[in-house]
Amino acid sequence: MSAPLDLPRWADVGLVPALSVTSAFLVAGLVVIGIGENPLTATRWLLQGSLGSGEGLGFTLFYATNFIFTGLAVAVAYHAGLFNIGGEGQATLAGLGAALVLLNLDFLPGFLLLPLGIIGAAAFGAAWAAIPGYLQAKRGSHIVITTIMFNWLASVLLVYLLVNVLRVPGSMNPETHPFPAGSYIPFMHEAFAWFGIAIPKSQLNLTFVLALLSALGVWLLIYRSRLGYAIRVVGSNPTAAVYAGISPARITVIAMLISGALAGGLAVNELMGYQHRLLLEFTSGYGFVGIAVALMGRAHPAGIILASLLFGILYQGGAELAFEQPAITRDMVVVIGGIIILFAGALDGLFRRVVARLLARPNLARA
Amino acid sequence: MDPSTLVTVFDSALRLSIPLLAACLAGLWSERAGVVDIGLEGKMLVAAFAAAAAAHTTGSAWIGLLAGIGASVMFALIHGFASISQRGNQIVSGVAINMLAAGLTAIVGNAWYGQGGRTPPLEGDERFGNVLFGHSVLVFIALLAVPVTWWVLAKTRFGLRLRAVGENPAAVDTAGISVTGLRYTAVILTGVLCGLAGTYLSTGQSAGFLPNMTAGKGFIALAALIFAKWRAWPALGACFLFGLLDAVAIRLQGIVVPGIGEVPVQAIQALPYLMTVILLAGVIGTAIPPRASGVPYVKER
Numbered sequence: 001m002s003a004p005l006d007l008p009r010w011a012d013v014g015l016v017p018a019l020s021v022t023s024a025f026l027v028a029g030l031v032v033i034g035i036g037e038n039p040l041t042a043t044r045w046l047l048q049g050s051l052g053s054g055e056g057l058g059f060t061l062f063y064a065t066n067f068i069f070t071g072l073a074v075a076v077a078y079h080a081g082l083f084n085i086g087g088e089g090q091a092t093l094a095g096l097g098a099a100l101v102l103l104n105l106d107f108l109p110g111f112l113l114l115p116l117g118i119i120g121a122a123a124f125g126a127a128w129a130a131i132p133g134y135l136q137a138k139r140g141s142h143i144v145i146t147t148i149m150f151n152w153l154a155s156v157l158l159v160y161l162l163v164n165v166l167r168v169p170g171s172m173n174p175e176t177h178p179f180p181a182g183s184y185i186p187f188m189h190e191a192f193a194w195f196g197i198a199i200p201k202s203q204l205n206l207t208f209v210l211a212l213l214s215a216l217g218v219w220l221l222i223y224r225s226r227l228g229y230a231i232r233v234v235g236s237n238p239t240a241a242v243y244a245g246i247s248p249a250r251i252t253v254i255a256m257l258i259s260g261a262l263a264g265g266l267a268v269n270e271l272m273g274y275q276h277r278l279l280l281e282f283t284s285g286y287g288f289v290g291i292a293v294a295l296m297g298r299a300h301p302a303g304i305i306l307a308s309l310l311f312g313i314l315y316q317g318g319a320e321l322a323f324e325q326p327a328i329t330r331d332m333v334v335v336i337g338g339i340i341i342l343f344a345g346a347l348d349g350l351f352r353r354v355v356a357r358l359l360a361r362p363n364l365a366r367a
Numbered sequence: 368m369d370p371s372t373l374v375t376v377f378d379s380a381l382r383l384s385i386p387l388l389a390a391c392l393a394g395l396w397s398e399r400a401g402v403v404d405i406g407l408e409g410k411m412l413v414a415a416f417a418a419a420a421a422a423h424t425t426g427s428a429w430i431g432l433l434a435g436i437g438a439s440v441m442f443a444l445i446h447g448f449a450s451i452s453q454r455g456n457q458i459v460s461g462v463a464i465n466m467l468a469a470g471l472t473a474i475v476g477n478a479w480y481g482q483g484g485r486t487p488p489l490e491g492d493e494r495f496g497n498v499l500f501g502h503s504v505l506v507f508i509a510l511l512a513v514p515v516t517w518w519v520l521a522k523t524r525f526g527l528r529l530r531a532v533g534e535n536p537a538a539v540d541t542a543g544i545s546v547t548g549l550r551y552t553a554v555i556l557t558g559v560l561c562g563l564a565g566t567y568l569s570t571g572q573s574a575g576f577l578p579n580m581t582a583g584k585g586f587i588a589l590a591a592l593i594f595a596k597w598r599a600w601p602a603l604g605a606c607f608l609f610g611l612l613d614a615v616a617i618r619l620q621g622i623v624v625p626g627i628g629e630v631p632v633q634a635i636q637a638l639p640y641l642m643t644v645i646l647l648a649g650v651i652g653t654a655i656p657p658r659a660s661g662v663p664y665v666k667e668r
Contacts, residue, residue: 031471035478083458141647142656144458145593148405148586149640156640160633291462331473331484338466346449346460 011355013298020343020351021296021310028336037327049320050313056320058188058202062269064305064312065204068211069265070290071308072218075299076262077129079222080255081235086132086147087263087287089154090125094264095271096158097124099166099278102179110182114272117183118210121268122261128154129260130253137249143256151287162280175279185273205273211265215301221258222301231255263287285334292337295345311337376614378501382572384610386411386564386581389509390588391595391602392516393560398597399520400553401533401659402450405461406442407561408585409468414439414565416472419486419576420479422493431493431570432505436562442468443558444551451550454663465585473578484578486569495571505567510603512560517599529553533657536664546664564588590643593654609639 007016029039050060070087077084084090101120102113132146162174188204222228233241234251241248270282289311296310297303311333318330343351390407397404417438422431442464449460476484495503520526532539532549540546568584569576587609594608595601616635623629646654 031474035475037478083456085458085462135644135648139648141644141649144405145589145647146644149590149644152583152586152640153637153644156633156637160631163633164631288462288466291459292466295459327478329474329477329484331470331477334466334470335474336470338463338468338470341459341466342445342449342463346455346457346463347453349455350453 007352007356007359011359013300013303016348016351016355017296017298017303017344019355020348021340023351024336024339024343027339028332031332031335032328035327037325042321042325042328045321045324046313046317048317049324050315050317054200055202056316058200058204059319060309060312060316061188061208062203062205062274062312063315064308065208065211065269065273066266066286067289067293067308067311068215068305069262069269070287071293071297071304072214072265072301073259073263073287074290074294075297075301075304076218076222076231077255077259078294078299079228079235080231080251081238082133082136082252082255082259083144084129084132084147084256084259085144085288085291086129086150086260087266087290088283088285089147089151089287090128090260090263091266091283091287092151092154092158093128094121094125094260095267095278095282096161097121097264098267098271099176099179102183102272103166103176106180108182110180113180113183114185117179117272118268121264121272123264125264125267126257126261129256129263133253133256137252155281158280162278166278173279176277178277179272183272184276185268187273203274205269207265207269207273210268212305214262214265215305218262219301227254263290289333289337292340292344295348296340372618376611376618379617380607380611380614381502381506382610383613384606385506385509386568386572386584387588387591387609388603388606389512389560389564389567390585391591391606392509392512392599393557393564394589394592395516395595395597395599395602396529396553396560397557398592398660399533399657400529400550401536401657401662401664402447402550402554402557403457403461403656403661404446404554404557405458405589406446406464406468406585407557407564407588408581408583409461409465410439410442410558410561411565411568411581411585412468412472412579413442414562415569415580416476416486416565416576418562418566419489419569420476422489422570423487423575426491426493428489428493428495428570432495432563432566435566435569436559439562439565440555440558443554443561447551447554450663451547451554454665457661457663469579472576476576476578486576489570489574493570494574495567503567503571505563505571509563509567512563513599513603520599530657533659536659540664540666550664561585587639590639593643593656594646596654597657612636612638 032039032042050056073087098117098121102117132143132150135141135146136143166176167174168177185205185207189199189201191206192199230246230251234248238248266286293304293307296307314333318333322329390411394404394407414435418431418435421434422428446460446464449455450457473484480486495505498504528544529549532546536546591605591609594605612635616632619630620632
């Protein structure tokens with residue numbers, strides 16, 4: 001997606017993202033100044049709220065879990081040359097899948113319910129992503145437009161089902177019965193308590209471990225497997241892929257299946273790990289921030305984990321910050337996400353050219 | 368349905384289709400010139416906020432309109448800079464515009480007015496009042512934009528060049544006409560029309576700004592644009608159809624239709640999205656975008 005400029009690898013994976021993210025924060029700082037607040041104290045509250053206590057750190061990692069999944073989802077599709085902005089919709093459907101499995105199979109023991117719920121989420125998310133993938137591969141409809149439409153379809157569908165079908169009878173809240181207790185993914189403080197270690201309570205649950213394993217899995221898939229190679233070939237040169245005996249249509253659908261299943265991880269973390277029921281708008285924009293995460297992390301799992309931590313800090317710290325400085329609401333995270341997408345994504349070429357010029361100077365002097 | 372109900376439904380359909388129409392024509396200008404714009408939603412949102420804030424401060428809806436258009440054009444120029452000058456990815460830039468708009472309007476609104484992102488309610492001259500048939504002047508400007516868009520694109524030299532730049536920019540360049548200049552002009556026009564759409568939302572249709580008040584209208588406009596196959600008159604038809612669906616959905620809320628039962632409002636709300644997906648899949652006709660849309664122009668190629 002970026003201008004092909006030859007940069008040394010360290011500059012490509014380190015300097016360029018660092019520069020664009022730093023610039024993004026500078027602009028965000030200007031916004032804070034613009035509404036009459038002090039960006040330095042804001043940063044202090046942000047860091048203190050997200051990293052300054054065990055509880056805060058727990059929440060930071062909980063949010064980071066969501067971003068790892070949505071970031072990986074965008075990245076896998078990106079490697080196949082596809083722009084999946086349907087993470088929100090896919091996660092919504094994944095939540096529906098998990099809820100349908102858990103509420104209908106509530107007689108099963110927990111050790112079966114847990115994996116089945118996760119599989120349900122992944123399967124529904126994958127299916128919702130595969131339809132746009134199939135339509136692009138076989139019918140030529142543009143995947144960006146279709147995934148946008150599928151986001152809205154998913155949200156309308158969830159409203160309909162929660163208001164008319166799945167709502168607890170007699171309740172005014174559009175949400176389902178609580179999931180069976182055996183299907184709750186253990187909180188991290190519970191898991192640590194099994195070994196006699198006490199850590200502060202938070203929403204952080206074992207889905208975080210699943211997210212890290214998924215990141216490892218995506219790394220193995222993309223960079224170490226035959227399928228991953230095929231995905232990258234299709235992404236960089238579909239014509240060459242055909243000559244190499246790879247079917248771009250097939251790879252498109254497979255990449256979207258994997259992408260959608262990963263987006264489903266958001267539903268697993270939010271619903272099976274924390275809310276323990278299906279409710280409206282639980283995806284709350286994580287899918288879109290996932291685009292920023294993937295772009296910032298250069299679509300590499302390690303980069304995505306780092307970017308997710310950053311957004312986790314922003315999200316948790318932002319909540320604390322909104323408490324201390326009410327003028328700076330959590331919407332600041334959306335602003336920063338937007339600026340990062342603009343700088344690390346759309347204006348990537350500009351930053352690469354600046355870096356290339358800076359690096360070229362000493363060489364000129366030597367010559 | 369008796370005639371008076373029918374008139375009411377058509378009237379509210381027109382009202383609801385106006386922001387769609389302005390945004391749809393906005394997208395038309397941009398995409399016919401080869402710049403894909405999924406940031407219509409974001410530009411409408413900043414315009415809605417800027418218009419309401421300026422109208423509240425100055426007491427004049429017209430100054431609100433200018434502010435709305437100004438804010439929207441600024442965002443359009445960011446998109447233009449990223450996608451024309453920097454040859455960045457136009458989809459990525461559009462996503463960024465939408466997020467920036469959603470976040471900034473909420474933050475600035477909250478900081479200025481402390482009402483959870485809302486602007487104070489607008490009254491009297493701060494809003495566009497009804498001038499004819501119970502509709503405000505913005506409605507007629509938006510409707511007038513349809514023949515103007517058609518005429519300029521189909522009948523003028525500028526329109527021909529603009530369409531050419533969306534189909535084959537190299538040919539335009541060879542003829543000695545600036546691709547960059549034409550595309551920037553188109554992007555600015557997109558900003559103006561999105562500004563109109565947003566201003567209508569906060570100062571015409573409602574009395575003030577609400578966070579995220581566009582609620583997906585920019586994307587429905589995008590759907591309408593595809594439905595209209597990137598042409599002005601069909602855009603009017605598509606937007607009116609989607610506005611009508613919306614009006615009918617509101618009308619049917621909680622009403623039991625004989626023989627069918629209670630119609631789920633969501634089913635009607637889903638129709639524009641569903642129809643667009645089906646159309647794009649080529650089941651009912653085809654929708655082919657301008658050939659060079661989404662492709663940055665590189666001179667040396």
